[in-house]
Amino acid sequence: MSDFVIIGAGPAGISAANESARYGVKVTLIDENNLPGGQLFTQTHKFFGSREHRAGVRGFQIGYDLIEEINKLNVDVLLDTIVYGISADMEVKYVTEGSSAKSITAGNILISTGALEKPVVFKGWTKPGVMGAGAAQTMMNVHRVLPGRKVLMVGSGNVGLIVAYQLKQAGADVVGIIEAMPSIGGYKVHASKIRRIGIPILTSCTIKEAKGSPQVSSAVIVGVDKNLREISGTEDEIKCDLVCIAAGLKPFDELCWLLNLEFKYINELGGFVPVHNDDLETSMKNIYIAGDAAGVEEASTAMEEGRLVGVAVAQKLEYLSDRQAEKLKGKINDRLKYLRLGSFGKKRAEGKKKLTSISK
Amino acid sequence: MRIKNHPILEDLKNRKKVYITVDGRKVEAYEGEPIAAAMCAAGIRVHRTTPRHNEPRGIFCNRGRCTDCIMKVDGKPNIRTCVTLVKNGMKVESIRGMGDWSE
Numbered sequence A: 001m002s003d004f005v006i007i008g009a010g011p012a013g014i015s016a017a018n019e020s021a022r023y024g025v026k027v028t029l030i031d032e033n034n035l036p037g038g039q040l041f042t043q044t045h046k047f048f049g050s051r052e053h054r055a056g057v058r059g060f061q062i063g064y065d066l067i068e069e070i071n072k073l074n075v076d077v078l079l080d081t082i083v084y085g086i087s088a089d090m091e092v093k094y095v096t097e098g099s100s101a102k103s104i105t106a107g108n109i110l111i112s113t114g115a116l117e118k119p120v121v122f123k124g125w126t127k128p129g130v131m132g133a134g135a136a137q138t139m140m141n142v143h144r145v146l147p148g149r150k151v152l153m154v155g156s157g158n159v160g161l162i163v164a165y166q167l168k169q170a171g172a173d174v175v176g177i178i179e180a181m182p183s184i185g186g187y188k189v190h191a192s193k194i195r196r197i198g199i200p201i202l203t204s205c206t207i208k209e210a211k212g213s214p215q216v217s218s219a220v221i222v223g224v225d226k227n228l229r230e231i232s233g234t235e236d237e238i239k240c241d242l243v244c245i246a247a248g249l250k251p252f253d254e255l256c257w258l259l260n261l262e263f264k265y266i267n268e269l270g271g272f273v274p275v276h277n278d279d280l281e282t283s284m285k286n287i288y289i290a291g292d293a294a295g296v297e298e299a300s301t302a303m304e305e306g307r308l309v310g311v312a313v314a315q316k317l318e319y320l321s322d323r324q325a326e327k328l329k330g331k332i333n334d335r336l337k338y339l340r341l342g343s344f345g346k347k348r349a350e351g352k353k354k355l356t357s358i359s360k
Numbered sequence B: 001m002r003i004k005n006h007p008i009l010e011d012l013k014n015r016k017k018v019y020i021t022v023d024g025r026k027v028e029a030y031e032g033e034p035i036a037a038a039m040c041a042a043g044i045r046v047h048r049t050t051p052r053h054n055e056p057r058g059i060f061c062n063r064g065r066c067t068d069c070i071m072k073v074d075g076k077p078n079i080r081t082c083v084t085l086v087k088n089g090m091k092v093e094s095i096r097g098m099g100d101w102s103e
């Protein structure tokens, strides 16, 4: 039996563990990887956001700092452990690498399982040499292996821009970034950095085919009109051995689907998201959701959402008085509001409002 | 290709070199890295071919979600090579069609 089982030790899960354990909650934190930190360890660039949210600090460093915090607190951390189901009576079922299946009964559960890359389907998309931008990022930044020498990036959101930059930094030749929409998807700062190092960004352009046998040796790109219809005659074949897909992320919520939680489709948050209230509690009592799993945002918002759940659980278990808890939540919500400003943030704030309004 | 002298990341130190075989070919690897990373460094990109159309597949998600990268490892079929770490002497084989347990 555990007061609080957290599934997924990315920034959201770790922050929830730290915030609740600090007030005395007995926490079990589970992750399938052999190191807590989630997506942070794939990121070598300096984070954007505010000072308070460690802007200017590189992603992996934030990961190390969070781990140091957990090590100081009394948190039970299960690594190399994958959760494959949760029963309606709050039993969390898991398998640790190399041993048989086990389960643990939880008073409260946080699902902070992150997000998954969205694929793009075109002729040849299943060939070796077509992979997710996140996949390529892990290969170079974590394993230190260059996933390709000549790369075409599909998608100009922040992930596409940042990964293209990092590929170039790691020694690959990035032949270009293509974007189906008429304008660049990501932040201007990232786009100008890309242009400065001489990588062309082509808007209103998409990929038609990945060619080569048995693996990619070239890609056919084509111009598209406002309705994203291909304009014939504008095809161009580009030599490359890696096509990276950066078409956005969607919440990775298989465990929530298995529990039959209530979902809503919110485009601004990446797709189907579990409905939740202001404390991030889902349609099932005592089951919480936070981070990218509760709508794709950023590491900074993921950490704040994790903290919010940490406080809510500590309050429920009476480690915090209502007055103390409401004060803490107020502060966290102020910071979240601040993080959801600007043209990108505002959209996500609207998406979140749609979600929480249903649960009222 | 291995990345050396990364402008931001420090070199990975104290990694023990091991060897695995991939379809009989000796491949250099480092302890603690997944099979797929060692294969990628050696330039081997095809992990298997599909049962019906005999199409090649390689790394796609690189995080254990899509199963495109599955291979036979030490006689066990359908192992996700992107999340399975190398061990010295490991025997890795590509899968043609459905995986099987035969030696």
Ligand SMILES: Cc1cc2nc3c(=O)[nH]c(=O)nc-3n(C[C@H](O)[C@H](O)[C@H](O)COP(=O)(O)OP(=O)(O)OC[C@H]3O[C@@H](n4cnc5c(N)ncnc54)[C@H](O)[C@@H]3O)c2cc1C
Residues within 6 Å of the ligand: A007, A008, A009, A010, A011, A012, A013, A030, A031, A032, A033, A037, A038, A039, A040, A043, A046, A047, A048, A049, A081, A082, A083, A084, A112, A113, A114, A115, A134, A137, A158, A159, A162, A163, A290, A291, A292, A293, A297, A298, A299, A300, A301, A302
């Ligand atoms: C290229 C790129 C650049 C980015 N740049 C920035 C930036 O500059 N600033 C910023 O704030 N954000 C940035 N982000 C976003 C940020 O990384 C994510 O929003 C953040 O990591 C989400 O945190 P999380 O805790 O929700 O999920 P994750 O970090 O994805 O963690 C989820 C964890 O749960 C584990 N897990 C999932 N399912 C299970 C299961 N069933 N059992 C056990 N474990 C499980 C996963 O393996 C993972 O470790 C970037 C993202 C990318 C891809």
Ligand code: FES
Residues within 6 Å of the ligand: B058, B059, B060, B061, B062, B063, B064, B065, B066, B067, B068, B069, B070, B080, B081, B082, B083
């Ligand atoms: S590449 Fe997707 S499971 Fe290995």
